Amino acid sequence: MITALVLLALPAVGGADDYTLSSHCPPSFEKTATGVCELRDLYQLYDSLQNRGVGGTRTALPPHRDGFTPEQIDLGRYLFFDPILSGDGTISCASCHRPDRGFSDGRPRSIGIHGQDAGRAAPSLWNVAFLKRFFWDARAGSLEAQAPGSLYSPQEMGNNPARLLSSLNGNPVYRRLFRDAFPDQRSGSIGAGQVYTALAAFQASLVSLNSRYDRYVHGYEKALDDREIQGLNVFRSFVARCPECHTPPLFTNEQVAVIGVPEPPGRAFDVGAEKTFGSPKLKGGFKVPTLRNIARTAPYMHSGTFTGLRDAVEFYNKGRGHAVPKGIQLYLHWHITDPKLSDAEVDRIVDFLQTLTDETFTPAIPARVPSGLTPIEHPQRGDFQ
Amino acid sequence: MNKGLVLGLVVVVVAFGAGTYLGRATKSDMVITSSSTGASYGGGFRAEGDAAASAAAATAAGSIKSVAGPATDKVLVVKDGESIQEAVKRAEPGTTIRVMPGTYHETVYVDKDDIRIIGVIEEGRRAVLDGEGKLNDAILYSGNNFVVENLLITKYKGNGIMGQAGNNFEIRNNVVVDTGVYGIFPQLGQNGVVEHNVVSEIADAAIYVGMSDNVHVAYNDVFDSVAGIEIENSRHAIVENNYVHNNTGGLLAFVTPGLPIKTTYDVIFRHNFVVGNNHANFGAPGSTVAGIPAGTGILLMAADDVVVEGNIVSDHKTAGIIITDHGHASNITADPESEPNSDRVSILENVMLKNGYDTITEARALLLAEGKRGNVDILRVGPSPGSCIVNRHQYVTAGLDDFGECGFTNTASISTYLLPPVPPRVIKPEDRGRIAYLGICSGCHVYNGRMIGPPVQVIQALYMENPQGIADYIAKPVKKRDDYPEMPPQDYLDAQTRLAVAEYMLQVKN
Numbered sequence: 001m002i003t004a005l006v007l008l009a010l011p012a013v014g015g016a017d018d019y020t021l022s023s024h025c026p027p028s029f030e031k032t033a034t035g036v037c038e039l040r041d042l043y044q045l046y047d048s049l050q051n052r053g054v055g056g057t058r059t060a061l062p063p064h065r066d067g068f069t070p071e072q073i074d075l076g077r078y079l080f081f082d083p084i085l086s087g088d089g090t091i092s093c094a095s096c097h098r099p100d101r102g103f104s105d106g107r108p109r110s111i112g113i114h115g116q117d118a119g120r121a122a123p124s125l126w127n128v129a130f131l132k133r134f135f136w137d138a139r140a141g142s143l144e145a146q147a148p149g150s151l152y153s154p155q156e157m158g159n160n161p162a163r164l165l166s167s168l169n170g171n172p173v174y175r176r177l178f179r180d181a182f183p184d185q186r187s188g189s190i191g192a193g194q195v196y197t198a199l200a201a202f203q204a205s206l207v208s209l210n211s212r213y214d215r216y217v218h219g220y221e222k223a224l225d226d227r228e229i230q231g232l233n234v235f236r237s238f239v240a241r242c243p244e245c246h247t248p249p250l251f252t253n254e255q256v257a258v259i260g261v262p263e264p265p266g267r268a269f270d271v272g273a274e275k276t277f278g279s280p281k282l283k284g285g286f287k288v289p290t291l292r293n294i295a296r297t298a299p300y301m302h303s304g305t306f307t308g309l310r311d312a313v314e315f316y317n318k319g320r321g322h323a324v325p326k327g328i329q330l331y332l333h334w335h336i337t338d339p340k341l342s343d344a345e346v347d348r349i350v351d352f353l354q355t356l357t358d359e360t361f362t363p364a365i366p367a368r369v370p371s372g373l374t375p376i377e378h379p380q381r382g383d384f385q
Numbered sequence: 386m387n388k389g390l391v392l393g394l395v396v397v398v399v400a401f402g403a404g405t406y407l408g409r410a411t412k413s414d415m416v417i418t419s420s421s422t423g424a425s426y427g428g429g430f431r432a433e434g435d436a437a438a439s440a441a442a443a444t445a446a447g448s449i450k451s452v453a454g455p456a457t458d459k460v461l462v463v464k465d466g467e468s469i470q471e472a473v474k475r476a477e478p479g480t481t482i483r484v485m486p487g488t489y490h491e492t493v494y495v496d497k498d499d500i501r502i503i504g505v506i507e508e509g510r511r512a513v514l515d516g517e518g519k520l521n522d523a524i525l526y527s528g529n530n531f532v533v534e535n536l537l538i539t540k541y542k543g544n545g546i547m548g549q550a551g552n553n554f555e556i557r558n559n560v561v562v563d564t565g566v567y568g569i570f571p572q573l574g575q576n577g578v579v580e581h582n583v584v585s586e587i588a589d590a591a592i593y594v595g596m597s598d599n600v601h602v603a604y605n606d607v608f609d610s611v612a613g614i615e616i617e618n619s620r621h622a623i624v625e626n627n628y629v630h631n632n633t634g635g636l637l638a639f640v641t642p643g644l645p646i647k648t649t650y651d652v653i654f655r656h657n658f659v660v661g662n663n664h665a666n667f668g669a670p671g672s673t674v675a676g677i678p679a680g681t682g683i684l685l686m687a688a689d690d691v692v693v694e695g696n697i698v699s700d701h702k703t704a705g706i707i708i709t710d711h712g713h714a715s716n717i718t719a720d721p722e723s724e725p726n727s728d729r730v731s732i733l734e735n736v737m738l739k740n741g742y743d744t745i746t747e748a749r750a751l752l753l754a755e756g757k758r759g760n761v762d763i764l765r766v767g768p769s770p771g772s773c774i775v776n777r778h779q780y781v782t783a784g785l786d787d788f789g790e791c792g793f794t795n796t797a798s799i800s801t802y803l804l805p806p807v808p809p810r811v812i813k814p815e816d817r818g819r820i821a822y823l824g825i826c827s828g829c830h831v832y833n834g835r836m837i838g839p840p841v842q843v844i845q846a847l848y849m850e851n852p853q854g855i856a857d858y859i860a861k862p863v864k865k866r867d868d869y870p871e872m873p874p875q876d877y878l879d880a881q882t883r884l885a886v887a888e889y890m891l892q893v894k895n
Contacts, residue, residue, distance in 0.1 A: 027827040030819070031895075040823035047810050048550070048573075049598060054645045055550030055573040056527030057496050060810075210825055219497070220877025221474065233494055237521030238543030238566045247573075248549075253645040258718070281719035320671055331718055333643070334671050360828040 019078070019173050019370055021071040021180050026205045027361045029066065037073060039066045039129065041209045042218055043249055053130065054247040057217045061209075061249050064129040065143065068201035075181040076202025077363060079195065084167050084174075084371035085151060087113055087158030092369075093150070093199070094376045096122040099362050102296030103206065108264060108304020113158030120270070121304050124297045127290055129204035130250050136286045136302040138256055139276040143200035148192070161192050168195070173370035202363075208292050209249075211358035217249070224355055231352025234345045240316070241335045242349070251291035251356065257333045258285040261301045261315065262323035269325055270303065281331045284324075295354045310350050317341045415778045416790055420734040423794030426653075426692055452553045452576045453530040454806040456481050456501055469493045469502065469514075476500055478528075484512035484536070492516075495526040498809075504535030504559075511560065516541035523564060526551050530806065534558045544570050545584070552576050553806045562586055566669075567593045568610070571600065573646075576804045580604050588667060589674050590615035591632065594622060596646040599802045603627065611668040612637050612677065613659075616688070618644050621651045621802040628658045633666040634677040635659040635701075640687035641673055642711060642720030649688040653796050654696060659683060661700040676716040678703040678745055685727045687711050694733035694796055698740065698762075704748060705740035705780075706732065710767030729771040731791050737762040737780050751783040814881070818889030821882050825875065832895050838869055841893050848891065855887035856880065 025037035032038055046060045053062025068076075079085060083092045096110040096118070097103040103125035110118040120136050128134070134146035150156045151164060168174045169189045178190045181198060185191075213232075215223035224232065235242045247253040256273045258281075263269060273285035286302045299305070300312035315323070319338045324330050341349075369375050457479035461472045465487020472482045478499035486507050491514070493502065502524070504512035514523040514536055521543040524533055531548070532555040538545040545564035546556055554577035561568040561584040568584035571577050572595040580603045584591040587610035594600045595617050602624045607613040613629035615637040616622045629635040636659055640649045659682045668675035677684060680702030685691050686709050698705040711717060711725035741748065741761035748761050758781075763774075765784035773791035774782075812820075829837035830844070848854045860883060862872035875883065 024831070028824050029827075030823050040820045042820060042824050044820050044824075045810060045812050045817065049575055049596065050646050052645050054596075056548075057550070058527070058529075059550045059573070210828065215877035216496070218877055219879055221496075223877050229494075233492055233525060234521065236525060236549060237492075238547060238570070239521040241543075243549065247645065255643050255645060255720075257643070277719065277721055279719040279721075285718075331716075332671055333718065334641075334673055336671065337669060 019177060021177055022074040023070050025070050026073060026363060028207045028209075029205065031070065036067045036069050037205070039064060039207065041207065042214070043209065053250060054253050056248060059249055062130045062132075062254070065200065065204040066129065068197070068204065069181065071181040072198050072201040073205050074202075075177050076198035076200070076205075078177065078366055078369050079198055080202050081366050081375040082369035082371050083373040083375075084171070084369070085157060085159060085164065085195075087160070087163065089167075089371070089373055091157060092373075092376060093157075094365070096156075097125050098376065099365060102126065102293040102359075104297040106298065108299050110156070112153070112156040116155050118153075118155045120302050121299070123289060124293055125203050125206050126208040126293050127250060128206065131252075132254055133287055137273045137276045138287045143203055144193070144196040147196040147199050164195065165190060165192060167371075171370055177370065205361075205363065207361055208358045210360050211292065211356050213352075213355040214249075214358070216355075224352075227348055227351050228355050231348035231350070231355075234341065234348050235352050239339045240341060240345070240349065241337070241339070242316075244335045245288045245333070246291050251294075252288045255288055256282055256285040257288050257335075258282065258330050259316075259336050260284065260321050260324045260330055260332050261305055262325065263303055264305050267303060269328055272302065284328070284330045291353060292356050293359065295357050296359070309353060310346065313346050313349050313353075317346055416776075417778075418734070418775045418790070418794055420695070420775070420794045424792060425798035426731075426793045426796040427798070450578075451555065452578055452803055452806055453501070453532050453555050454499070454553065456532075457499075463489075463512075465489075473497075473500060473502075486510040486512055488513045488515050490515055490517055490520065492520050492522055493524050495524070495528050495531060498528040499530045500526075500528060501532040502534075502536070503532070504537075506535050511535060511537040514538045514541075516564070518542065521565075522547055525549070526554070529553055529809065531555075532557070536560070537562075539563055541565050544568070546570065548572055548574050548577075550574055554578070557581055559583075561591075567591070568607075569593070570595060571597055573597065575599055576807045577601070578603075578803065582606075585609040587611070588669060589672055590637070593617065594619050596644060597622075599804055601625075601801055601803050605629075608632060609664065611664070611666055612674045613662065615639065615674075616649060616652050617641050618646050618649055619652070620648065623653045623655070623799070623802055625653070625655045625657065628660070630658070630660040630662065631664050632662045633664045633668070633679045634674070634681040634684050635662040635698075636683045636696075637674075637677075638685050638688035638691050639673070640711075640723055640725075641717065642687075642723040642725075643718040647720070647723050650690040651802075652688060652691045653694065653799065654683060654691065655694040655796055657696045659696055659698045659701075659705075663700070663702050671716070673714075673717055676714060678707075680704070680743065681707055682740060683707070685709070685730055686714060687723065687725050687727055688730075689724075689728040690731075691727070691729075692731045692733065692796055693735060694731075695735060697736045697738070699736070699738035701740045702743040703741065703745055704764040705735075705737045705762040706764070708763075708765040708767075708769050708772070708784075710769070713767045726768045726770065727772070728769065729773075730769055731772070731793075732763065732774040732788075733791060733794060733796075734775050741781065748783055752781070755783060755786070757781060757783065814885045815889065817882055818885030818887075821878060821886040822889045822893070825878075826886065826890065829872075830890075832893060838872060839866065841890060845891055845893075848887070852884060852887035852891055855890060856883040859883060859887070 025031045029037035043061045046058045048060040080093045096105045110122040112118040134140040140146040274283040299307045306312040459480040481501040523538040524546040527549045530553045534557045537560040539562040541564040545561035545568045548571040550573040552575045558581045563586040566589045568587045568591040570593045575598045583606045590612035591607040591610040592614045597619045600622045605627045608631045611633045613632040613635045617639045663680040682698040682701040682705040762780035763782045774788045832841045859875040864871040
């Protein structure tokens, strides 16, 4: 949190129309001879089976997105925080993906344009560079394909492509910044593809791989205390089986799993990935989320059923299918069992999950954005907690 | 009675009944093949770069017995009453931990490389790891070059021995009894041996090779479990010379959908005794193996390029061999990225006796549709393109009419798929320094600006010719500047990496 405060305190540079894009890569990225930013992290010291990035402690991460220019990343940062992207200029990406909330928003379900319930929880954006599928129901195959899903959803940012491009092209600062970020496409106006690319570039720079757990992995045994190591061992035991889906080093295996989480009271059952894949066997299935920074992103599950981390862990300990609504047939994942963990074991898992927190590379929130709107807009709605 | 894996056969029966029934082989078509002559299997390695090349070299050189590399002379001894884990904590890579006979109640986890845990057996008395029905797993390892031998492991709730991504493992001469879900479970590793273990009373697979490559499972005695030996989402595996008896199902090769590694191919099941696997299924509700019909000798589901050779498969009430696909397994998830069929199965000469005497209704229906009498040895449901069988006339088969003759009769040219120890990724010191600098230091230090810590330029001026000074400082920083927060120690980086990162930092130019 010290990190975030210090970064927030960075002074704004220049006057109102004097925006310049950084020519430096963000932390953990190296600027190559061709001028693009490539990720460097300690997991690059290791390999993984079939190059899939799933394994144990010293296992390489899955293939990732990088290779954007510093200017594209920095432009994406301005766009990410700028409410000009929404239909009525009231919310930005950062309204639901707040840096101070683990790039989630602390709500059971996000609130979209006009105060609407967006239907599902905002997933954390940490380490999205390593993901292949986006949205809880896995319906987008890239960050660029995900962006229009949120920008143009009437429940989320409520914009449409024509209005988005019209507002950006109507802004001389953005026109100049897009030219700087996409010098090969200097002629013509800002295109939607450039917007998606810049947003993808920024999000792919959100890397969290320096937690205390990571220090343990790289060989420093004292990085975790006895209770946390006990927690790690319960976590990976075949009684709890957590890493069978939340597989290190990313703490997700990127699959869709049907685990039978109940909706919060009063909400209709969400079929999830059944719709994406047209497969009844995936009814109620959702993408396995990463557990990195999980302690920062309460409440939990796709619609915020569980307020605390312990509640979320305890769900798995209450027995296979205990909360499946009557009359709905689910093909529950085979690792959803009845582990009968003791209260102490559940507590230790929660202890361990706290060691996955690392926000060292939290990017600076722009003090101001080219539209002149307020960078993060989330007033008068009350926080969940 | 037996439900689960083999369901939905009504549709299949209609298909077979309408088409292939009339065209099935007659006596005059009989092809008699001798396994002692004829071509040998060429091996299933495809173009997989270095691994394939070195495996081919290894095969040419003969059998590999050790994959973990030679032991050093560093030894720690653990006596009855002491803790194995305490020894693991003290052990440097390369250490052999000798565990004396006695009883140990603990979970032993190994997150470092080159550790050997070797039980000492004195006049039949072993080192016993006893979970007392309370502990989860006996041995958890994630380090490379891990060896565990000669233990007796019992009364755990999760696993006897579980690996998560360690390469070059050797699991040998252990007795594993009633350890919960799996007995021996290497997962996500490459290049390992599981041999001479005695494993029993396991609620899922006694020996379960999951999402791994280049694994050799041999000379194990596996019984009284739901599944005997399971090869799942793995490649280049040989399962040979095992005695697999009184389980619900004997040998299994699966693709389980919904896992991050999607394939099983190049598996050889040869020269095993697969006998009397008729145990009532006591798999946990929802587990994949809970769908195995009791009395199944060998079960292939969606696995490709599986060779079944020279096994004695006897006394299985459902069938000696079942070949099926995801479409007929009602209890598994859907996964568009998993190819659902068992492609290119090769059934070479096997001794099949007394199988299929109390089979499932669906198998009887299929036999009836094909106009066959007798008890089914080999049952195929679901597509299995490119498959073949040698000496089909010896067996009662159902659903095998489109299997061709095999182009080879034996696997004698392949002694092993094991590799020389798979080396860790080779990282040059300057790369190590660069990765650590960018992956860690750059969060707080930039070249010529103020971030959390002082600019790199300032550090360079202070330590110009003294990288060791930086390496020492970052291991144990002291507060030097009032206007900057104190630096957190970077002592989790080893000395070599600390020096490399210091040297890198001193030559950063922007």
